Amino acid sequence: MTGIIQTVRSASKPQHRFRLPKLRLLEQLRHAAEVVVPPLIVLGVLLAVWELACSGAHPALPPPSKVLRDTWDLIVDPTFDHGGTDKGLLWHLLASLKRVGIGFGLASVTGVALGVLIGQSTFAYRGLDPIFQVLRTVPPLAWLPISLAAFQNADPSAIFVIFITAVWPIVLNTAVGVRQIPEDYKNVARVLRLSGPEYFFKITLPASVPYMFTGLRIGVGLSWLAIVAAEMLIGGVGIGFFIWDAWNSSLISEIILALIYVGIVGFLLDRFIGAIGKLVAGRPI
Amino acid sequence: MRGYLTIEQIGMTFQAASGAYQALSDVSLTIAEGEFVAIIGHSGCGKSTLLNIVAGLTKATTGAVLLANQVVDEPGPDRAVVFQNHSLLPWLSAYANVRLAVDKVFRSKPARERDNWTRQNLALVQMQDALHKKPDELSGGMRQRVGIARALAMQPKVLLMDEPFGALDALTRARLQDTVMDIHRTLGNTVIMITHDVDEAVLLADRVVMMTNGPSATIGEICDVRLPRPRRRLDVVDNPDYVRSRKAIMQFLYERHAKQAA
Numbered sequence: 001m002t003g004i005i006q007t008v009r010s011a012s013k014p015q016h017r018f019r020l021p022k023l024r025l026l027e028q029l030r031h032a033a034e035v036v037v038p039p040l041i042v043l044g045v046l047l048a049v050w051e052l053a054c055s056g057a058h059p060a061l062p063p064p065s066k067v068l069r070d071t072w073d074l075i076v077d078p079t080f081d082h083g084g085t086d087k088g089l090l091w092h093l094l095a096s097l098k099r100v101g102i103g104f105g106l107a108s109v110t111g112v113a114l115g116v117l118i119g120q121s122t123f124a125y126r127g128l129d130p131i132f133q134v135l136r137t138v139p140p141l142a143w144l145p146i147s148l149a150a151f152q153n154a155d156p157s158a159i160f161v162i163f164i165t166a167v168w169p170i171v172l173n174t175a176v177g178v179r180q181i182p183e184d185y186k187n188v189a190r191v192l193r194l195s196g197p198e199y200f201f202k203i204t205l206p207a208s209v210p211y212m213f214t215g216l217r218i219g220v221g222l223s224w225l226a227i228v229a230a231e232m233l234i235g236g237v238g239i240g241f242f243i244w245d246a247w248n249s250s251l252i253s254e255i256i257l258a259l260i261y262v263g264i265v266g267f268l269l270d271r272f273i274g275a276i277g278k279l280v281a282g283r284p285i
Numbered sequence: 286m287r288g289y290l291t292i293e294q295i296g297m298t299f300q301a302a303s304g305a306y307q308a309l310s311d312v313s314l315t316i317a318e319g320e321f322v323a324i325i326g327h328s329g330c331g332k333s334t335l336l337n338i339v340a341g342l343t344k345a346t347t348g349a350v351l352l353a354n355q356v357v358d359e360p361g362p363d364r365a366v367v368f369q370n371h372s373l374l375p376w377l378s379a380y381a382n383v384r385l386a387v388d389k390v391f392r393s394k395p396a397r398e399r400d401n402w403t404r405q406n407l408a409l410v411q412m413q414d415a416l417h418k419k420p421d422e423l424s425g426g427m428r429q430r431v432g433i434a435r436a437l438a439m440q441p442k443v444l445l446m447d448e449p450f451g452a453l454d455a456l457t458r459a460r461l462q463d464t465v466m467d468i469h470r471t472l473g474n475t476v477i478m479i480t481h482d483v484d485e486a487v488l489l490a491d492r493v494v495m496m497t498n499g500p501s502a503t504i505g506e507i508c509d510v511r512l513p514r515p516r517r518r519l520d521v522v523d524n525p526d527y528v529r530s531r532k533a534i535m536q537f538l539y540e541r542h543a544k545q546a547a
Contacts, residue, residue: 184372187342190360192389192439202385206376282376282419 070253103162115174136168140226154234166219177211213277289318295348323486326496365436406438426457
């Protein structure tokens with residue numbers, strides 16, 4: 001039987017070799033088209049509906065064609081800097097990203113550490129979990145006045161709001177990850193007589209990494225949600241303030257452009273954390 | 286027959302909310318070096334508990350386990366376990382799973398020797414071509430092969446196997462049984478294997494230990510399998526000693542100690 005299979009294989013091989021590259025390129029193009037075409041069609045339809053719905057004499061919101069015309073200068077030159085808060089969108093986005101980077105970075109370190117602690121120690125779990133469960137339901141902006149009072153300064157307050165928003169899902173998911181380590185892995189560790197630190201680095205951390213990154217991914221999304229709201233209140237450079245400023249000047253087209261940018265950056269942040277998670281865990285999160 | 290592993294009057298009582306439950310009572314067994322012992326019994330008879338006590342993963346309420354004249358009461362690599370569900374770490378490759386055990390047990394050896402030893406043990410279970418595959422890229426049988434390699438790589442005094450092939454299909458199971466027989470012939474390990482498969486027990490073991498049903502399960506009978514080695518599954522089926530052993534175990538399990546309808 002093997003003989004027959006081998007004969008068939010070798011007979012079909014030469015043909016295959018010549019057709020393969022061309023076929024694969026076509027296949028890849030078709031695959032790419034299958035992925036790209038549907039969203040493009042849906043986007044086109046949505047833009048057309050929007051254009052039609054806002055095409056009257058005095059529409060409440062501008063149609064996409066007007067948005068594009070109004071904001072063309074902002075789109076083509078995202079890096080101008082006329083001093084103060086009159087800067088290009090890139091600078092606003094970068095200022096917001098910097099706050100999120102610091103706040104989320106602090107939240108990641110603290111969240112993972114606290115999560116491992118309450119995941120491993122039943123005492124810490126019993127003591128801290130009820131407090132966390134209450135605190136995590138406090139809306140991000142409710143923290144802003146108290147952090148302004150504590151820090152007396154706008155920037156650290158905004159960063160604190162990011163931190164306190166992002167930290168809970170990281171803590172709770174990490175804790176679940178540590179608590180769910182299967183009994184089998186513990187038995188393997190016991191048979192091998194792994195020491196405390198060995199167990200932590202070889203079992204606990206890798207076993208809970210997917211959970212950690214689930215928390216980090218939720219956390220970064222929440223940070224981005226919170227920063228826009230916080231910046232609307234604290235002012236200064238930042239995409240949240242940009243939106244608020246545009247609203248005060250009745251520049252609706254600029255608000256719409258900023259919303260699109262906020263959405264895209266939020267999406268990229270989510271994918272970025274997901275990609276790091278995949279890299280660290282060696283499997284998709 | 287010199288006693289290498291001695292199980293002395295082991296009793297195990299679990300404390301549950303509904304009261305104490307005596308799982309095992311007065312289990313005694315002496316196993317010689319290089320012997321292959323299969324433990325068979327209905328589910329819930331405490332055979333896995335017994336294996337866990339020998340492994341040191343569970344502490345017996347009464348009695349003791351002696352290995353080479355030393356009392357064992359905690360887990361260690363000298364009693365490597367092949368777990369029922371392979372228990373490989375999913376984030377490590379086949380190689381890294383075995384290497385973790387090798388690094389821990391032979392930490393004083395140079396890295397090249399540990400690398401060699403890891404590859405050698407994976408080759409022993411015919412996994413040399415899938416060294417860098419993760420467990421979820423391997424079939425159930427291959428995972429169990431890696432699990433066996435990891436246990437063997439610890440150079441245990443006793444190899445403990447907890448229904449290692451229970452979750453595999455019949456053909457895969459047969460191939461793994463052949464692998465285990467080959468390894469046992471080459472290395473001469475002392476093996477305790479839990480199983481619920483009569484044919485598996487008779488084919489592999491020198492002695493088949495039959496457990497009564499719980500509560501207070503204990504050893505009911507022991508069947509000596511006097512089939513010459515190496516054994517080949519096609520040759521043994523007609524062997525009168527195989528047929529006799531198989532029948533004795535079947536009678537024990539399904540006549541004298543039949544499990545009440547579940």
